[in-house]
Amino acid sequence: MMMKEDSISAEMRERLRVVSRALLRLHKSLLDDERTQFERVRGRIESSGEFLQLVLHDEWFAYLRPLSALVVQIDELLDDDEATLSKADALISEARAMLKQSETGDDEFGRRYKAALQRDPDVIFAHRDAVHILSANP
Secondary structure (H helix, E strand, O other), X not given: OOOOOOEOOHHHXXXXXXXXXXXXXXXHHHHHHHHHHHHHHHOOOOOHHHHHHHHHHOHXXXXXXXXXXXXXXXXXXXXXXXXXXXXXXXXXXXXXXXXHHHHHOXXXXXXXXXXXXXHOHHHHHHHHHHHHHHHOOO
């Protein structure tokens, strides 16, 4: 089978898998931190089902949805036989930009992410790992 000129290589597919895992770890750290903050303000979340419903529908967790969507897009690209290098590069660039927003804090994601970075060591470590992976040359 001949690869199209813009098709992603096996190496890029592996890089995308590593990026996806790093972003998932960061997402989980942010969810754990937000759950703690939520429970301090609104009371204990009784079940994982209730937590899932809150994550999906409550405005408290809405700022995390773009990160969730990005992970889904990366995973969908990995499953796509027609995946292109330009799409892969665009998703990696989007991830870099999203994590960089934490430095400026000039939108909802950036503000909330920056706050989580300042209070939760797990978020700090997951952020550091994701930034390191995203900044590595392919």
